[in-house]
Amino acid sequence: MIVCFGEAMVRLAPPHFARIEQCRGFDVEVGGAELNTAAGLVRLGREATWVSALPDTSLGRLVANRVREAGVGTDHLAFTTDGRCGLYFLEFGASPRASSILYDRKQSSISQVKPGSSSFWHGKKWGTFNWGEIFDGATWFHVTGITAAVIEDRDVLSEALSAARGAQVPVSVDLNYRSKLWSPDEAGRVMAGVVRGAELLIAGEADAENLFGVKGENFAEVAKQLADRFGVKHVAGTKRSTPLVWRNNFGAVGYANGELHETPTYEVEIVDRLGAGDAMASGIIHGLLDGDFLKGLQYGAAMGAIKHTIPGDLPWIDKAEVEATMTGQGLRIKR
């Protein structure tokens, strides 16, 4: 069982590239970095559970229903009467107008969770996340910098990480820095603790410099420093270029034990690029669980590339088509 811990939001997006201010309807999706990765792992044949809190309202149930639809476990999902359901509003763009996001996630239920004692209502009983039970039999723990940023009480995540380490569960962290949530300074300070000793760190070069002051000529140099400073075994990143809003190039790069690995780059036509990085993370974790980082990067690059073609944040991808994409199946219609 892979444990993913974080927030999910209801996503509201006007159809067909409309601006929010002119729109008359929103398509409704559900997404959240760790949830997206959990869903990706399920698509690759793994079992994953999503630890989070949602308000006990129709919106909270909407999120939970979609989590279950994706095959992700909800045994440790709490329904609380504290806080609201996080939302985000998405405008799809076209060159030269980039897509853009308006967050409305303050006071979300997960952000109000408190550590260690009766802080929220769970299955009709007041309680808290029972990390001991959660990590019992777990094979992996995945979290991102967003979780670190949104939960107001920093001790909640610390408690989770301690429990994971205590249970010898390998940890992956996607840095995922969001400037609207916290400052680089605060993020750097907090994330240093989160990242320490991780099996896998996913980080871009810009964030590495921004949060940790780590600079280098290229990904390998940056990754090496991150690995050394934080005692991280594997460091991974995306290779993305953005010639147009509707067409990007996407691949993965990784560093471990002094070695750099790189996947081919896919030319992607973009239906919905939200969650592409999270889908990549699921591929990398999938490989590492089999003890094969390069395989992980390859699955991750293909998962991430295909995700660009699927509406919503969740990676509704077949394992078979991931593998067919990795071996170059071509773009003709499949009959």
Add this chain to the structure above:
Amino acid sequence: MIVCFGEAMVRLAPPHFARIEQCRGFDVEVGGAELNTAAGLVRLGREATWVSALPDTSLGRLVANRVREAGVGTDHLAFTTDGRCGLYFLEFGASPRASSILYDRKQSSISQVKPGSSSFWHGKKWGTFNWGEIFDGATWFHVTGITAAVIEDRDVLSEALSAARGAQVPVSVDLNYRSKLWSPDEAGRVMAGVVRGAELLIAGEADAENLFGVKGENFAEVAKQLADRFGVKHVAGTKRSTPLVWRNNFGAVGYANGELHETPTYEVEIVDRLGAGDAMASGIIHGLLDGDFLKGLQYGAAMGAIKHTIPGDLPWIDKAEVEATMTGQGLRIKR
């Protein structure tokens, strides 16, 4: 110029009676009690302006665009960087399942407005509502109990009411008690001050008892006591029966100077009953501005009845069809 002061929200509702937790899309409308009434007055040929605050985001602009679309003035509409855009989620029901609303309006921009000094950002300058300018040349001031409840600092509304009274602008108040916003006690205490001396009070019997402890055998008895206690000239209410969710009966009743006025009752087939009471208010104010309370009730009943047939909160109604409805034009297709 009629001045209406209050909050408007973006309304999100699944199409075709779907539950929120199962839905894949929301229809987007904009509504708010005082805004709806302002729009109704515009449809009846009056000029109305809506005083409010919105966040300076795409959602805030969405609301403002729709306000202008309805022909309501926005000269005193502020865009602020404080607070968010209020939202509400609506589920349309069918017997025996009533329609229901989930509010997500906490921390809205208007709720954060402060009185008397530089509290928000308006037209690129920090400032506040300039009530003197707002009421200059105004012919009426309309507000509801919702405004009283949502603005955290109670002095904002007091300031507005003082300014209106100072400028001899007649005031109408729709009690509009919402139990999710405040307790009956608090509402009763605050609204007593708001209502005092109003030209028009719109109130239901249940709220009158609930907030003010005023009881009676019928509307006339209750209205008389309200009029006497608060020095209110006209008291009005709705006559509604709810045999089914999709079919109601709707009319208006009013009390003034010891006399009870009643309109006929319309059998309404319900497309969207949100804003029906606010549409009724616009009809009543329209009549009072012509010095004719009974006319007002008749316009109000017809406006309210027709509003049930129109999607969204705003009364997209023709004055001509209001009058045709009042004179019984029949239900056959108009070619």
Add this chain to the structure above:
Amino acid sequence: MIVCFGEAMVRLAPPHFARIEQCRGFDVEVGGAELNTAAGLVRLGREATWVSALPDTSLGRLVANRVREAGVGTDHLAFTTDGRCGLYFLEFGASPRASSILYDRKQSSISQVKPGSSSFWHGKKWGTFNWGEIFDGATWFHVTGITAAVIEDRDVLSEALSAARGAQVPVSVDLNYRSKLWSPDEAGRVMAGVVRGAELLIAGEADAENLFGVKGENFAEVAKQLADRFGVKHVAGTKRSTPLVWRNNFGAVGYANGELHETPTYEVEIVDRLGAGDAMASGIIHGLLDGDFLKGLQYGAAMGAIKHTIPGDLPWIDKAEVEATMTGQGLRIKR
């Protein structure tokens, strides 16, 4: 082959009861009185052809495509470069707001047709309707007062009627008076000529009085006078009551040879009442073609009643379900 002659328009209607002035989309249907009747006859197993003219544009082709989709013949449908495609805008209502129609049909191609010589472009050749060829082998000719009103040159219809009479083809006329198209006086003058000698006249009591000054206590009295004055064999009318916009009662009534026939009345829940009278006409003609007026009224009442439940102007009805409705099959779901 049954020949139906008249105009069809593209119909634009906002979905879900929206007002036109607030709408963001139109559903597109195609309808026209004689076309609707032709389609109804096809559904009852007859062959029917629609004589008309359309502009040689994408809108004209849209209409023609839909005519063919309904199984109606288009051998005598002309594409012209004169005139535009008639349109009408429909607002669906709910009590107490009636549905309403805004016509935009001026200068339509059919309205510009001229009699007797090269007046329009047909199949790449300039020509006119060849009534001799059209009525060769025809078993019936159906037309309504709308055709009489919209074609600017009155001789076109006269020519058609003469040809039909010459070919011994029985004629049916639905009075279908539209006050937006012409005055009662002009309509009465023209329609007197159209109606004369018809096998079937469909007329309501109000129109009979309005156009011809024919009055009576009831349908029978009116019908008798119409039959006598114009030498018409069968006179038929609808029985409709309109308790609500979404629920009507519908049946048929007919007079012939001094006898009154009446069908039961169906309680109808209304999805789309446009074309109900035209569907009824198809049922009556169907019966008369079998020499059985009462049967015709019974088919007509059922066709008309069912039409209220079907989106669009065209009667997508199964003959089998017409007959099941006539024999009272019940309202439970058919599995």
Add this chain to the structure above:
Amino acid sequence: MIVCFGEAMVRLAPPHFARIEQCRGFDVEVGGAELNTAAGLVRLGREATWVSALPDTSLGRLVANRVREAGVGTDHLAFTTDGRCGLYFLEFGASPRASSILYDRKQSSISQVKPGSSSFWHGKKWGTFNWGEIFDGATWFHVTGITAAVIEDRDVLSEALSAARGAQVPVSVDLNYRSKLWSPDEAGRVMAGVVRGAELLIAGEADAENLFGVKGENFAEVAKQLADRFGVKHVAGTKRSTPLVWRNNFGAVGYANGELHETPTYEVEIVDRLGAGDAMASGIIHGLLDGDFLKGLQYGAAMGAIKHTIPGDLPWIDKAEVEATMTGQGLRIKR
């Protein structure tokens, strides 16, 4: 854990009352009698699992995703390479046109399941339903006559029933006779074996006569004979009247130990009546699991009534609103 065994289909229905032959799009839902009941039990706070087989295709996954979304367990759901995904096409009607269904379910995966040995592909291994494991810890087994009809090899259901009886798991059977699936004779012969010894039999009077030749003046007489003949403890049925297609009256009736129980009747406005009987079944089982048949009928009647108001076959109903409906909460909008 409650075990429900049966088929689910993808349901395709044109929006807004369109006929299938005129439609340009289908709304997609998923439904099946036993699945619907399982979902209802989950909504009432019970754990339920759905035993079935689906093709290993995108359509099969669509069904499975929706099953999980509804919170129903899929531990014993098989993906096979035998057979196709059952479909049904639904036309929504309006008086006097009843709604109707076109089934396209032949050769569905579940219909091809074979008993006792390697007959289908399950979780990548060839196998069969392991009834011993399935009923281990089960508290109830629910099945309907549809399952008996669609699985070509009758031994599959026999095997399941034997296993349930062996494990002392109480059984409920909804007769659910479908004339398109089998003859009354064959159904009577097979269902006699299925029903025998059931804790609960849900049956209508017409089916009782049709299948078993059991007649009576009223439900009580029929139920008594069914109970006696088949050794069934509780017999339940619906009370439905159908004045209009969009408005029915709905309640439940039950017989046990010589006593007749009846619930009040709800006036229902119909959004989607599919699955109402299955929702009722979930309420009755819920009561019986608490040892209270009357409570079950009351929950069942309310569940069934509310189901009419919800799009799709699945009962997206809150337990709280079921209870509020049972105590008469009224039809006004809930704010």
Add this chain to the structure above:
Amino acid sequence: MIVCFGEAMVRLAPPHFARIEQCRGFDVEVGGAELNTAAGLVRLGREATWVSALPDTSLGRLVANRVREAGVGTDHLAFTTDGRCGLYFLEFGASPRASSILYDRKQSSISQVKPGSSSFWHGKKWGTFNWGEIFDGATWFHVTGITAAVIEDRDVLSEALSAARGAQVPVSVDLNYRSKLWSPDEAGRVMAGVVRGAELLIAGEADAENLFGVKGENFAEVAKQLADRFGVKHVAGTKRSTPLVWRNNFGAVGYANGELHETPTYEVEIVDRLGAGDAMASGIIHGLLDGDFLKGLQYGAAMGAIKHTIPGDLPWIDKAEVEATMTGQGLRIKR
């Protein structure tokens, strides 16, 4: 009259690139290789009739209605009570995810047709296709390998081909090999007989090798061998490259009398590429009917290219715009 013989299916595709397993609605189109070609010929001003069989259900009527809408003749279309309506489910892709199709066409009505005697219900009478009558006055017969594959009884097509040859009607065959329908061996054996003596064979190089073992360096070499071996006058193929899923290059190539003809290649932006090859076939046949193969290839290339831009399988293309495309009219908006 051009005779086209084959199957059509209802096509169900989720809008906006959604995966089938996540979708909530399907767009409904109708398509089939020979039907698409018939429709293309009608768009080019020819008369064409479609010979096929459909179930006598609302789905069968849906197909027939659309066939008529496209202007294709249905005089020889049978409605049967044997078999179901073929369906196919389409997922639109984006690079690197190709579009894909899930067929559900087994047991379709046309597949169950039997030769020579009372095998299906046609216009209320049991009978079979009357090939003598069908080919009376026919100018062309078009069929594809799909027809050969789906009709279970191989004699049906043989009978049709014999009748065509007997009536001196030129035959065109599009090889259209579908691996999900039959093996290359069986297809090769059957198609050898179908192709023999054809006026036109449309075949790709891969299929030529796969079915007939014919190899060559280029299209000309392969085409020459096919022409020689099967006594075929004209051999044509598509030139397609697939740099991206949303952008292809498309043209036509042909071989006759030792000469190779090639059209320019169009860069196509892809809305819906289904039916592009069939549209090309209609252009080629159009040219050959005028005795001009090169003209046919040019019309075919333009028809095929434009088809990529039109939703659905049918080529809603104007002859005028085909010709404008052939002469390079440019891509600016046409006002």
Add this chain to the structure above:
Amino acid sequence: MIVCFGEAMVRLAPPHFARIEQCRGFDVEVGGAELNTAAGLVRLGREATWVSALPDTSLGRLVANRVREAGVGTDHLAFTTDGRCGLYFLEFGASPRASSILYDRKQSSISQVKPGSSSFWHGKKWGTFNWGEIFDGATWFHVTGITAAVIEDRDVLSEALSAARGAQVPVSVDLNYRSKLWSPDEAGRVMAGVVRGAELLIAGEADAENLFGVKGENFAEVAKQLADRFGVKHVAGTKRSTPLVWRNNFGAVGYANGELHETPTYEVEIVDRLGAGDAMASGIIHGLLDGDFLKGLQYGAAMGAIKHTIPGDLPWIDKAEVEATMTGQGLRIKR
């Protein structure tokens, strides 16, 4: 206050690239060259009013509502009982099929306006445009060749221009030649008078030659001649290349005082290219109002480029994003 004078139409376009003749629904937008420019100026922070006439119908109100929604002033918008609402039908294309427009604007209300005396109904009073009042305090007057073409009585525009000149209001003219409205000869003759003495002329090289016989090697040569011949201060044009229907390159070029200015070219992905030139015009006028032609061209190029990405004719663009685009903000998602 900037004064813009012209026609607006209701635009009807099938969604998702459908042909008009196959479509079942239209998206509804509102557009018109001068209105679009007025809206663009409002988005850049200017005040603009739109002078026009509309029919006093639901369609006329639809247009007016949208004008107000866009923040454009309607103080001088007349509602008349003369004429109809102009319409245009738009088909979105894809390579090699260009987008295309079908106009249905004859007899529009604005086209029927007469100069100088009581020719239309305005705010319940018969009257005409009061140009004196309109230009009182105006800072700019914008008009295009479309206005010159559509108003049947040429004196109306002359009157407006005289009034503007009399009030010293600078004038901009976009040549906007539409061959469907008038011949090059007539347009050249009329536009010579309109253009004379303008502050800004927007004209393409083809139209300059076509209407005025002005030729040159490049834009600079043509612009110089236009400036000289008509006494125009600034001449501007678009730089557009059209490699594909969905991807264009777009920039602006200008000439003044012997100098040529050019902006960078944006690669645009096209959602909706209608109104791009009008959006560019708003940017140029914005700059000229600040006395800076180059700035105007830069704003114009960015406004025009971004407009391609927004559904509808109106430029729902943020001033901030215009400026960010001008400084190259990149195409990554904005969080």
